[in-house]
Amino acid sequence: MKVNSWLVTMAASTVLLSGCNVEEKDDPGAGGDSSQNDNFKSIQVDANSKWAYVDFSADSEVSAGDDWDLAFQSTSIRSNAARTELALAAPQIDFFDAGEPNVNVWTNATAGSELEHLLASYSVDDLEFTQDSIDAVVGRDGVEFYEFVPPMSFSANSDAWWLIRSAEGDSYAKVNFTTVNYDSTPGIHAVTVEADFYVKGSDDAEFSSTAVTWARDEDGENCFDFDSASVVDCGSDTWDVQYASIGHSMMILVNGGYSGSQEGGVFIADDSDPSNELYAMEQADIDAIDVTTLEEDDFVADAEATENMFYNPSGEFGSDYNDWYAYRLLGGHGIYPNFRVYAVKETDTDEVTLVQVVNYYNEADEGRHITIRYRALD
Numbered sequence: 581m582k583v584n585s586w587l588v589t590m591a592a593s594t595v596l597l598s599g600c601n602v603e604e605k606d607d608p609g610a611g612g613d614s615s616q617n618d619n620f621k622s623i624q625v626d627a628n629s630k631w632a633y634v635d636f637s638a639d640s641e642v643s644a645g646d647d648w649d650l651a652f653q654s655t656s657i658r659s660n661a662a663r664t665e666l667a668l669a670a671p672q673i674d675f676f677d678a679g680e681p682n683v684n685v686w687t688n689a690t691a692g693s694e695l696e697h698l699l700a701s702y703s704v705d706d707l708e709f710t711q712d713s714i715d716a717v718v719g720r721d722g723v724e725f726y727e728f729v730p731p732m733s734f735s736a737n738s739d740a741w742w743l744i745r746s747a748e749g750d751s752y753a754k755v756n757f758t759t760v761n762y763d764s765t766p767g768i769h770a771v772t773v774e775a776d777f778y779v780k781g782s783d784d785a786e787f788s789s790t791a792v793t794w795a796r797d798e799d800g801e802n803c804f805d806f807d808s809a810s811v812v813d814c815g816s817d818t819w820d821v822q823y824a825s826i827g828h829s830m831m832i833l834v835n836g837g838y839s840g841s842q843e844g845g846v847f848i849a850d851d852s853d854p855s856n857e858l859y860a861m862e863q864a865d866i867d868a869i870d871v872t873t874l875e876e877d878d879f880v881a882d883a884e885a886t887e888n889m890f891y892n893p894s895g896e897f898g899s900d901y902n903d904w905y906a907y908r909l910l911g912g913h914g915i916y917p918n919f920r921v922y923a924v925k926e927t928d929t930d931e932v933t934l935v936q937v938v939n940y941y942n943e944a945d946e947g948r949h950i951t952i953r954y955r956a957l958d
Contacts, residue, residue, distance in 0.1 A: 620955040627652040628948040645815015667707035670921035691938040694919035723860035726760035740860040747835035749843030750782040836881025845879030915940035932957035
């Protein structure tokens with residue numbers, strides 16, 4: 581994905597964390613006792629289908645529209661970059677030998693034996709907090725919805741058009757961003773974004789010749805449903821596009837299963853050759869598309885970043901096992917956590933929570949039921 585500068589390097593809005601999609605535990609030792617005591621709290625989430633969200637301040641699982649800190653789906657974990665930053669407090673270096681997993685250490689570790697790392701003392705000053713990124717589909721092909729004009733100006737990329745499928749998956753909009761303004765006044769840094777949507781509803785024979793306009797500024801809500809031509813709650817399932825802003829970063833997200841839980845996506849003109857993918861098009865080219873001939877695979881959505889705090893194949897250990905877990909260490913399908921300790925910092929309050937993933941299975945040995953334990957950093 582091509583990234584443009586905007587005062588600082590463009591960052592994405594949401595952290596994402598990835599791994600393999602495996603479910604069954606064929607090997608012993610992949611779990612361990614995660615019983616609760618007075619020194620920490622535990623939560624188990626069902627990460628089998630849609631994302632499960634956890635809010636540490638509420639000590640509970642919450643919905644996507646609530647304030648949340650970490651989200652879980654299968655082996656993937658991501659943080660809420662609009663609210664948090666992450667650091668690796670205890671990397672568990674002894675789990676690796678020359679960049680490869682030390683199988684004996686990994687398979688004999690238990691939640692009980694590794695609790696000391698969660699309860700250890702850590703200094704906030706020694707932790708390096710970062711915000712990871714999301715691979716937003718709008719701009720992934722190198723064509724952003726805005727243009728940067730040095731030294732401090734921005735304008736809409738009016739030559740670029742996108743064909744976006746709705747969250748419901750049964751309607752479409754041809755989208756052109758008409759305004760991008762940035763107020764660089766110290767302490768304000770306000771952004772105004774306007775876009776025209778030419779909509780083809782589920783019962784319409786063709787696209788509307790009259791645009792519905794989404795106008796977003798710093799004080800306005802940032803999610804838009806083009807079917808109803810209205811700004812909607814970002815915690816709902818109905819939004820189609822979302823403006824995301826963190827620090828000096830801005831991007832457009834679609835409600836397509838990662839940024840949201842629905843069926844939205846952006847049309848790709850040619851998916852046969854990855855080097856020739858084209859999401860943004862000129863108006864004449866997009867006008868020529870007959871959406872009735874398009875299939876689900878013709879649309880792509882936001883995706884997880886290739887490197888992040890929980891999953892970083894090219895990280896310091898130089899191994900594909902540089903993750904919160906390892907897979908098939910004894911030849912079966914077991915998921916083995918390495919009990920790393922991650923620090924999650926609330927950016928508004930600077931409060932830090934230490935988190936350890938201790939199990940991928942529930943008491944019935946069903947996978948995708950992730951247990952974490954956590955405590956506030958003293």
